[in-house]
Amino acid sequence: MSLPVEHALTLRLGMCLRPPLLTHDSGPGRRWVLYLQGCARPCTTECLNPGLLDPAGGRLVGLDDLRLVADQVVTGQWGAVEGITVLGGEPTDQAEALHPLLSHARSLGLSIMLYSGHPLAWFHRPPQAAARRLLDVTDILVDGPFIPALADPSLRWRGSSNQMVRRLTTRYSDSDLEASMAVRGVTVTRRHDGVITINGLQDRDHVTAARERLAESLAAPANLQEG
Numbered sequence: 001m002s003l004p005v006e007h008a009l010t011l012r013l014g015m016c017l018r019p020p021l022l023t024h025d026s027g028p029g030r031r032w033v034l035y036l037q038g039c040a041r042p043c044t045t046e047c048l049n050p051g052l053l054d055p056a057g058g059r060l061v062g063l064d065d066l067r068l069v070a071d072q073v074v075t076g077q078w079g080a081v082e083g084i085t086v087l088g089g090e091p092t093d094q095a096e097a098l099h100p101l102l103s104h105a106r107s108l109g110l111s112i113m114l115y116s117g118h119p120l121a122w123f124h125r126p127p128q129a130a131a132r133r134l135l136d137v138t139d140i141l142v143d144g145p146f147i148p149a150l151a152d153p154s155l156r157w158r159g160s161s162n163q164m165v166r167r168l169t170t171r172y173s174d175s176d177l178e179a180s181m182a183v184r185g186v187t188v189t190r191r192h193d194g195v196i197t198i199n200g201l202q203d204r205d206h207v208t209a210a211r212e213r214l215a216e217s218l219a220a221p222a223n224l225q226e227g
């Protein structure tokens with residue numbers, strides 16, 4: 001008996017899955033943050049996450065494993081979690097496998113925040129049906145390429161002023177988002193696989209400074225990701 005196609009789906013992640021990365025700096029509330037590996041059409045030569053560009057990098061994780069972690073996240077065993085934020089890499093490059101995970105997370109009551117280097121209009125072009133389906137299960141979309149000339153370190157949750165934080169559902173009001181964005185902070189996490197993540201910094205100079213200070217204070221960090 002063959003399994004339904006969906007069971008064979010995998011996502012390529014730029015990080016290990018367990019324990020899940022949880023931060024307060026990547027959207028409203030405390031969130032499970034997933035970095036997807038691979039960006040087929042880099043939007044900038046100054047990407048803050050160069051380690052996530054290689055579509056063959058990272059590790060493949062089965063959809064069932066990811067669903068299981070979502071189930072565990074909502075039990076509260078890692079504390080209260082508001083939602084899931086998907087960054088990259090370019091998440092839409094893996095739209096077909098990502099959609100069932102986001103649908104499942106949403107059915108559990110988690111809110112969904114999605115990043116893409118593509119502007120919203122790109123999703124509505126006829127060839128992008130799989131990416132467009134992601135919007136059906138997304139509460140907040142941060143869209144558009146990072147443009148260094150428009151970089152603004154005072155922005156929250158995005159790096160350049162062309163990028164927009166868009167409410168796609170009524171789960172959050174504008175004032176909810178404004179209140180969440182007013183909370184400033186940076187989360188640095190060192191994981192058991194040696195990866196250090198920095199969430200909440202959007203400015204390249206600040207990221208470089210943080211990288212250098214971490215390199216001084218920690219023995220040869222294996223990898224860094226920022227979002």
Ligand code: SF4
Nearest residue numbers: 039042043047089117
């Ligand atoms: S910012 Fe996102 S879309 Fe742009 S190059 Fe980096 S990973 Fe790719």
